Amino acid sequence: MPELPEVEIATRNLRDWLSGERLERVDLPASRILRGASPDELSALLKGRRVAAIERRGKWIRIRLDGDGLLYSHLGMTGKWVRRDRKDPAQRYERARLDTRSSSVRYLDPRLFGRLVAAPRGEPLDAWEALGPDPLADGLDARKLAARLSGRRSIKEALMDQSVLAGLGNIQAAEALWRARIHPQLTAERVARDPARVRALARAIHDSIGYTIAGELGPEITYVEEPGADNPFRVYGKAGQPCPRCKRPLVRIVQGGRSTFYCRRCQKR
Numbered sequence: 001m002p003e004l005p006e007v008e009i010a011t012r013n014l015r016d017w018l019s020g021e022r023l024e025r026v027d028l029p030a031s032r033i034l035r036g037a038s039p040d041e042l043s044a045l046l047k048g049r050r051v052a053a054i055e056r057r058g059k060w061i062r063i064r065l066d067g068d069g070l071l072y073s074h075l076g077m078t079g080k081w082v083r084r085d086r087k088d089p090a091q092r093y094e095r096a097r098l099d100t101r102s103s104s105v106r107y108l109d110p111r112l113f114g115r116l117v118a119a120p121r122g123e124p125l126d127a128w129e130a131l132g133p134d135p136l137a138d139g140l141d142a143r144k145l146a147a148r149l150s151g152r153r154s155i156k157e158a159l160m161d162q163s164v165l166a167g168l169g170n171i172q173a174a175e176a177l178w179r180a181r182i183h184p185q186l187t188a189e190r191v192a193r194d195p196a197r198v199r200a201l202a203r204a205i206h207d208s209i210g211y212t213i214a215g216e217l218g219p220e221i222t223y224v225e226e227p228g229a230d231n232p233f234r235v236y237g238k239a240g241q242p243c244p245r246c247k248r249p250l251v252r253i254v255q256g257g258r259s260t261f262y263c264r265r266c267q268k269r
């Protein structure tokens with residue numbers, strides 16, 4: 001499932017493919033991913049316009065068009081942007097197509113949890129405005145992190161709250177907690193009271209994001225849940241496999257309905 005690192009890679013790719021280019025052809029078949037405007041209105045917003053900038057915040061991408069128009073993209077659970085040749089036919093699960101003079105960018109989304117939201121006059125998007133600091137774009141240090149962690153919910157659930165930090169999901173939260181040697185069921189306030197733990201966690205979030213981006217960077221991403229995909233993570237999805245640090249088998253628990261993977265030896269309560 002796409003989280004900050006995968007969305008950052010998508011953003012970099014979209015910049016390479018679309019920045020400064022004029023959208024010569026736009027295909028937007030009606031689907032529930034399209035929001036904020038009808039497919040026809042959305043096409044009219046995009047067609048013939050030049051892409052001025054592409055930004056990311058958390059798991060959201062924002063495509064800024066010449067003038068006021070904005071197009072927000074959220075990849076949901078299975079969405080991805082890929083580049084194809086202009087002469088290539090519609091792809092399986094293709095939900096949007098943006099062609100420039102030289103290439104054809106397609107948005108694929110089998111499960112349709114993604115979103116393409118039009119803001120024709122640059123209207124703010126609530127989901128974007130509500131995001132907390134982005135660890136990559138805004139930087140993250142221990143003081144800033146401690147100030148955002150509070151309450152009796154688990155540290156893992158706090159890290160996944162997009163208003164606390166933008167971009168971490170189930171995977172990056174588990175990876176960062178393993179790197180920082182923090183038990184995922186500790187409460188957020190208990191972690192916040194321990195400066196050494198908070199420092200380790202801030203560093204771990206940074207390291208985990210960087211590690212994942214470096215490992216997955218490329219023009220076409222495969223998500224870990226897809227059949228036959230590699231698992232590029234240290235602990236996520238690896239219950240029963242040896243901890244990369246101490247070799248004890250990793251375990252899986254369920255928190256808030258989601259799987260958490262951790263090491264009982266490295267991550268003591």
Ligand SMILES: [Zn+2]
Binds near residue numbers: 247248264266
């Ligand atoms: Zn271990």
